Amino acid sequence: MANREKLFSEFQAPTTQEWLDKIEVDLKGADFQKRLVWRTNEGFNVQPFYRREDLEGLKAVDALPGEFPFVRGNKTDNNLWYVRQDICVDDAKAANAKALDILNRGVDSIGFNIPADSVNAQTLATLLEGICPECVELNFTTCQCHCVELAQLLVAYFKEQKADLTKLEGSINFDPIEKILLKGKDTSAVVAQAKPLIEALAELPNYRCVNVNSVSLNNSGAYIYQELGYALAWGNEYLHALVESGIDALQAAKRIKFNMGVSENYFMEIAKFRAGRLLWAQIVKQYEPACDCACQMHVCAYTSEYNQTMFDSYVNLLRSQTEAMSAAIGNVDSIVVTPFDKPYQTPDDFSERLARNQQLLLKEEAHFDKLVDVAGGSYYIEHLTDAIAQQAWQLFLDVEQNGGFLAQALAGKVQEVINTSNTKRHADAAKRKEFMLGTNQFPNFNETAEGKKPTNCACCCGGHADSAIPALNRSRLASEFEDLRLQTEAAAHQPVAFMLTIGNLAMRQARAQFSCNFLACAGYKVIDNLGFPTVEEGVDAALKAGADIVVICSSDDEYAEYAIPAFNYLNGRAMFVVAGAPACSDELKAAGIENFIHVKVNQLETLREYNAKLLK
Numbered sequence: 001m002a003n004r005e006k007l008f009s010e011f012q013a014p015t016t017q018e019w020l021d022k023i024e025v026d027l028k029g030a031d032f033q034k035r036l037v038w039r040t041n042e043g044f045n046v047q048p049f050y051r052r053e054d055l056e057g058l059k060a061v062d063a064l065p066g067e068f069p070f071v072r073g074n075k076t077d078n079n080l081w082y083v084r085q086d087i088c089v090d091d092a093k094a095a096n097a098k099a100l101d102i103l104n105r106g107v108d109s110i111g112f113n114i115p116a117d118s119v120n121a122q123t124l125a126t127l128l129e130g131i132c133p134e135c136v137e138l139n140f141t142t143c144q145c146h147c148v149e150l151a152q153l154l155v156a157y158f159k160e161q162k163a164d165l166t167k168l169e170g171s172i173n174f175d176p177i178e179k180i181l182l183k184g185k186d187t188s189a190v191v192a193q194a195k196p197l198i199e200a201l202a203e204l205p206n207y208r209c210v211n212v213n214s215v216s217l218n219n220s221g222a223y224i225y226q227e228l229g230y231a232l233a234w235g236n237e238y239l240h241a242l243v244e245s246g247i248d249a250l251q252a253a254k255r256i257k258f259n260m261g262v263s264e265n266y267f268m269e270i271a272k273f274r275a276g277r278l279l280w281a282q283i284v285k286q287y288e289p290a291c292d293c294a295c296q297m298h299v300c301a302y303t304s305e306y307n308q309t310m311f312d313s314y315v316n317l318l319r320s321q322t323e324a325m326s327a328a329i330g331n332v333d334s335i336v337v338t339p340f341d342k343p344y345q346t347p348d349d350f351s352e353r354l355a356r357n358q359q360l361l362l363k364e365e366a367h368f369d370k371l372v373d374v375a376g377g378s379y380y381i382e383h384l385t386d387a388i389a390q391q392a393w394q395l396f397l398d399v400e401q402n403g404g405f406l407a408q409a410l411a412g413k414v415q416e417v418i419n420t421s422n423t424k425r426h427a428d429a430a431k432r433k434e435f436m437l438g439t440n441q442f443p444n445f446n447e448t449a450e451g452k453k454p455t456n457c458a459c460c461c462g463g464h465a466d467s468a469i470p471a472l473n474r475s476r477l478a479s480e481f482e483d484l485r486l487q488t489e490a491a492a493h494q495p496v497a498f499m500l501t502i503g504n505l506a507m508r509q510a511r512a513q514f515s516c517n518f519l520a521c522a523g524y525k526v527i528d529n530l531g532f533p534t535v536e537e538g539v540d541a542a543l544k545a546g547a548d549i550v551v552i553c554s555s556d557d558e559y560a561e562y563a564i565p566a567f568n569y570l571n572g573r574a575m576f577v578v579a580g581a582p583a584c585s586d587e588l589k590a591a592g593i594e595n596f597i598h599v600k601v602n603q604l605e606t607l608r609e610y611n612a613k614l615l616k
Contacts, residue, residue: 016051023048042225042268044387050379058386060278065372068292069281071274071385072373073331080369081327082109082137082334083359084300085352089114092126100130105353106360109137109334116143119150124157133163137334138170139300144190147174151200151209158204165203171257171300172197175211177234180409182216182474184467188406194238195245198255208257208298210238215302218261220472221422224272225388229395230414231258231276233405236283236396240404249287253294260332262323263304269323270375271384273299273330278389279396300334301327308343309478310454311447311485312438316340321358328359328368329375335359343476344452412470419473429477430604439478440603443520449489454482481521484607488523491615495524498547498574500538501531502562503554511553511579518597519549522607535566542574548614549575551597556582564591575613 014022020032027035036048047054055061060069066076073079085107089095099110112127119142128138142150151172158165174197176190194210201207214222214231222230235256242252258276262269281295289295303320317340327335337355339347347355362368375381399408408414428434435441454476488494497519501508508531516526527545532538535552542550552559552566559582567576568591577595578588585596597606 016053019049019051040268041223042388042391044391046384046387050383052379054379055382058382060385061382065376068285068295069278070296071278071281072376073277074296074298074333075331075372077372078369079328079331079372079374081332082300083107083356083363084109084111084137084139084334084336085356086111086113086139086141086336089118089123089127092118092123096127096129096131099127102352102356103131103136106356108135109139111139111141111336114140114142114150116146119143119146119153121153121157124153128157133158133161133170134167138168139173140171141173144174144176144179144187144193147172147209148193148197148200151197155200155203166205168204169206170204171207171211172201172209173211173213173259174209175213177237177406177409178211178213178216180406180469181415181472184415184469184471186410186467186469188410191238191241191406192245194242195247198242198247198251201255205254208255210242210252210256212238212256212258215259215261216472216474217418218263218302219305220418220474221306221425221477222418223421224263224265224268225391225395226418226421227261228272228276228279228388229392230399230405230418231260232279232283232392232396233399233408235280236400237405239284239287243287248290249284250289250291250294253284253287253289256298258297258299260299260301261304261306262301262327264307264319264323266322266326267381268384268388269326270330271381271388273301273327273332274375274381274385275389275392277331278385279393283396299332300336301330301332302336303327303338305338305342305476306474307436307477308338308340309436309439309476310343310452310482311449311478312444313340313343315438316343317354317358318437320355324358324362325368328362331373342455343478344455346455410469415470415472419470422473422475425477426475426480430480430602432599432603434477436478436481439481440521442517445516445520445526448523449486453486454479480604484604484611485521485523487611488615493548493616495522495548495610495614496546497524497526497549497551498542498545499526499528499551499553500535500542500566501529501553502533502535502538503558505531507555507558508553512551514599515551515553515577515579515597518603519551519607519610521603522611524549535562536569539566539569542570547574549577549610551577551579553579556580556584559588560584563588563593567591567593575610 038046060071065072085102087095087098089112176187179185179187197209201209212231212234214227217227239252243249277297280297284295303323308316320337324335324337337358339351339355341347341351399405429440432440499512501512512528516528520526552563554562563578570576581598
């Protein structure tokens with residue numbers, strides 16, 4: 001230790017300004033703000049490096065795990081979370097058999113989705129037969145109007161089984177506000193059932209029954225600060241209603257559970273959960289509960305469906321794996337990994353097994369459950385935690401100043417904000433400002449749908465298309481590209497795109513690769529080439545290959561020499577496309593060349609135009 005201290009003492013720590021000066025030299029005159037500072041969708045800037053001094057004034061940095069405001073987690077000695085899997089109860093006996101099977105495969109939390117007409121004592125007895133309720137977290141979802149009945153049946157069943165009611169953990173998913181957001185149905189009157197629901201569960205002190213399902217916002221394209229800010233306002237709406245109804249603040253807060261989504265933004269999602277605990281603790285504290293333990297935020301994290309894709313669906317495993325890592329490092333209480341095949345079918349045994357194993361790998365091999373707040377002390381994540389907290393808090397205050405979350409949902413304001421974000425994200429994906437591997441970037445050239453079709457969201461309560469309240473748009477980010485590709489597959493002829501590579505070797509290869517990826521996103525067959533000595537030979541080879549599109553790939557300077565002769569020689573026998581935006585574009589357009597593809601064009605709209613011309 002002494003030697004190490006001496007070693008460090010021999011080096012003078014550079015100042016922040018010295019780091020900046022060195023970076024300016026390396027940038028060689030390029031703008032620091034444009035090149036290295038990232039402007040996030042959350043509305044704040046992220047610097048290329050952080051130092052200890054950037055954390056000055058952040059009070060939460062000094063808190064310990066398990067201490068108010070719980071930014072570093074609710075636990076003090078481990079990071080254990082429940083590995084959860086949800087089961088649709090179409091048949092109680094079959095659901096019970098499935099539950100018993102997966103409990104032997106690493107799952108320790110089960111969510112049962114029970115139809116309203118199956119909420120009865122016989123169904124529960126069949127469903128829970130052979131399951132030790134003290135050993136498993138049990139979660140239940142049913143029609144909102146049947147939640148109190150379900151709670152009464154559960155208490156009666158557990159008493160009959162002589163279970164230790166104080167040791168049972170689980171939840172009932174009571175959240176009438178979610179129905180307003182998803183279906184545009186005014187269920188505000190059902191909120192009053194929250195009090196009798198809590199009273200029905202009085203003998204189950206560790207059962208949470210008032211839920212905030214902000215995962216619905218995540219799956220509708222919400223940005224991170226939007227999901228968090230609205231989730232806080234959503235939770236406060238319920239907390240205020242419960243306290244006003246006469247429920248003690250301590251008991252009311254302990255009955256609230258947050259079901260949140262996790263998107264692909266790895267570090268920011270870690271920070272979101274930390275910021276969420278920080279802010280929720282402050283909110284609950286204002287109600288003056290008898291114990292700070294009521295200020296803990298309990299979260300079940302669901303990996304996102306919004307960024308999942310139907311094509312190249314195994315990439316969904318990579319997405320959900322990093323999302324599960326974010327949730328685990330963010331110290332959540334339970335995690336549901338969405339199976340990779342959910343965009344196009346009911347998940348099968350194979351995909352569900354993979355989803356379970358993704359969490360088990362984090363526990364059993366990576367030991368994520370052993371470390372308490374592994375992100376604590378990271379200058380970068382501490383900064384993100386503070387920045388996201390500030391943005392989410394501003395949104396929370398705005399909602400509260402405008403009547404609260406329920407009023408904003410009934411007025412359609414929440415839906416409007418989230419749908420606007422969704423629209424913008426779709427527009428960004430269309431322009432490849434937001435990448436989706438395998439969809440708008442680096443598609444699998446040889447993949448076909450093989451009968452797969454996107455699944456639609458369904459609800460047992462039905463839709464309400466005639467409602468005056470707008471609903472959330474839950475279209476996945478990849479949905480428009482998938483529709484385009486399915487349209488191509490359904491056509492009588494698959495368009496063929498031929499790369500006419502000529503001239504500068506480096507430029508023609510780069511542009512051919514770009515063009516192949518660009519056009520394959522629509523399901524076109526792409527043919528790359530090593531290069532042609534003349535444009536005539538290239539055109540002849542393209543026509544021989546049955547090309548519907550000929551893409552000339554060269555350097556900007558050489559397009560002035562090659563593009564117009566190639567276009568004239570092709571003479572309308574196929575669509576002619578220039579890869580790039582050369583300085584001579586005006587001259588090329590004057591000669592009749594209309595099609596250019598490059599990084600600044602709208603990929604989706606361009607491919608739609610091509611489909612309209614090529615598909616018969």
